[in-house]
Amino acid sequence: MDLKHPADPKAVDLPKSYSDLPFQQLRIFNVPESAKEVTPVVVVQLYRPNNYNAFTDTLMRELETAFEMFDIDGRVKVVVLSGYGKMFCAGADLDIGFSKGLQHTKDNRDGGGRVSLAIHRCRKPTIAAIHGAAVGVGITMTLPCTIRVAWENAKIGFVFARRGLVMEACSSFFLPKLLGMSKALHLCTTGSVYQANNKLLDGLFSELLPSPEAVLPRALELADEIANNTSTVSTNLMRELMYRGPGSAEEAHLLDSEVIAGLFGGPDNSEGVKSFKEKRPAKFTANMLDNAPQAYPWWHATSTASRPHPKGKNPKPRL
Structure with a gap:
């Protein structure tokens, strides 16, 4: 694949409602949920209820597809990215493991990076509602989002050094810009897990909420304000x-x-x-x-x- 010369643009059929799409590890809701057609605010929920929303190739493809459609859908004004259950995303699914089939070429594309770029390229504001633990790709995929709100005690970890890997999902581009080089280096070099209210994470979240239950409603309030008042x-x-x-x-x-x-x-x-x-x-x-x-x-x-x-x-x- 020549990254400088991608395939011709494809024409996409936009759905009457995103909730009707046959995603396996992703749920998309209108706001309000009872609406039958696409609303200005849509909620994208990572949905792997038995696996803490751990990241897989299927989840990658579904997120990439969804954000490509949001980008060109004039009905969508704001996207809220959330997770099902107690965790936002536990990171890569280690039970499945990492792909060993990749060849060592410049055309390799890591899955987290494909999601991050889909969010980054989406021309609609995206708000990450992080109500629980977000580790590895679970946190790096949120870095391109326009706004991040989180539960103050949510566990956040850039744990790559403890897995024998490096930061992915374009996070070497985003993290230093959001936090500064000193904090970004500290977080990635220790590979430790910190609470969202730790000083090392100052600036990553624009708002910290007192309970997990408060996170999504606050994200929806912000989304509504943006959808109703901005270009x-x-x-x-x-x-x-x-x-x-x-x-x-x-x-x-x-x-x-x-x-x-x-x-x-x-x-x-x-x-x-x-x-x-x-x-x-x-x-x-x-x-x-x-x-x-x-x-x-x-x-x-x-x-x-x-x-x-x-x-x-x-x-x-x-x-």
């Missing part, structure tokens, strides 16, 4: 500016200026100003498929996958 185009572009920005203040200024100019007078900018003046909730309708500014994308990226598009809607060449 998906704006939140995505700001996240991209932070992660894919240039290396100096002057370059950032030039890029910011170009992106802002591309949004001035657009549908969401016009609606945002009009709704503020009229003192009413905004109804943002723009999306990245149709309304991305001319400057997007501004980076030269190594492609690891082609971005699918909804059936019946051809993507613009720049996407």
